[in-house]
Amino acid sequence: MLEMRHIPNLKDLSTEEIQDILERAATIKANPKGYSQLLAGESLAMLFQKTSTRTRVSFEVAMTELGGHAIFVDWMTSNFVLSGIEYETEYLSRNVSCIMARLMHHSDLEKIIAASQVPVINGCCEKFHPCQALTDILTVSEHYNGDLSSAHLVYVGVQNNVSNSLAVICSKLGIQLSIATPENDDNGESLDADIQSIIRSSDRIQHVTDPKEVIATADFVYTDTWIDMQYFNNPDFKDEKEARVKQMAPYQINEALVRGIDCKIMHDMPIHDGYEITPEMVRDSRSIIFEQAENRLHAQKGLLWWLYAQAGIIST
Incomplete structure (x- = not known):
């Protein structure tokens, strides 16, 4: 049965699910052109409280090379600093098909997951990466x-x-x-x-x-x-x-x-x-x-493919 999944950490994933993600990553890495339209028409919101090089670049390039689109959202210059996390998250999740959040506090990630209508990925927090x-x-x-x-x-x-x-x-x-x-x-x-x-x-x-x-x-x-x-x-x-x-x-x-x-x-x-x-x-x-x-790019692709397939947004 298909269901929307979140990735706050890896604790809730089975051994088989982790292996599936890694196999998808390796498959796309070996043939990137073959998956250039995998996420066509899909949008990823990339929400950042923390500075970033690899997380932002890898997710943005991953979405682009999979045919989708990534939107950078800076926490400090958005209304996440003015309003409740749950309100801003619900709005954001009505505009995109996935959210990746790189945050200072895992507690903020939990609030985002609770309010989101789309899959959420922990791009890094103080407890998990x-x-x-x-x-x-x-x-x-x-x-x-x-x-x-x-x-x-x-x-x-x-x-x-x-x-x-x-x-x-x-x-x-x-x-x-x-x-x-x-x-x-x-x-x-x-x-x-x-x-x-x-x-x-x-x-x-x-x-x-x-x-x-x-x-x-x-x-x-x-x-x-x-x-x-x-x-x-x-x-x-x-x-x-x-x-x-x-x-x-x-x-x-x-x-x-x-x-x-x-x-x-x-x-x-x-x-x-x-x-x-x-x-x-x-x-x-x-x-x-x-x-x-470099493998951050390929791993993100495998994870996005798996998450979108789990949610039934794309074919498995």
Whole structure:
């Protein structure tokens, strides 16, 4: 039975549904011209509270290359700052066939989903980054020879929305994930009880405080910014930034950490040179960072295809 689905995170998707999305992404990537009219006549509203490069570009290009249209809506210059979220969302959803929202707070996303008459995609919030996780596993599948259940992905850095979504998707697909973060990783805004339960209960996921415990067997080494991007250059967070940098120094992806290890290096971008990763590692022969970033486009296409098909807007 067809039904309208939302993507607030990946927790509510089955293993088969995630695999379906990834297969659609790979199919379109292999033959983009064959799907140039898949979403003809459809419009996507892209709603942003946060700055963006990859999310905006990938979704806008995805809709264009699938024959549809994307509309950029800036939260701060729209009436979302003046009126109730539920009112603005209901209006917006009467004009488009899908909404993608990149927000500061998951609570705002929940209000948008409750009021929307069309599917809603979480383009990123403080707790989850489902689109990135889909991209990451699409990338891993392209660079790993063998069953993904034998791949070992090591995430090194701050426990955040990216590691949360990786935990969900790896647990569902049976991929071994090691999360290396400080013992007192005080990133409370991203904490989610379900994610903590998944990490504790899954035999495919482990949490360590020393990346050297797990790095030797890594097939993929992944990092992310230590400080949420909207705070990175904000002088009001200078003290917090300095404390975080001091705490996170042992978690930097550098030549010493990955010396002699046959792994691929990943980063979801934006990159802060000399903080979570050194410039040398970004350009290292093992780096697949830009292939990973490009795959945002293909993963978004697969997700849009799946969502529109689920809602019965297009043929499956």
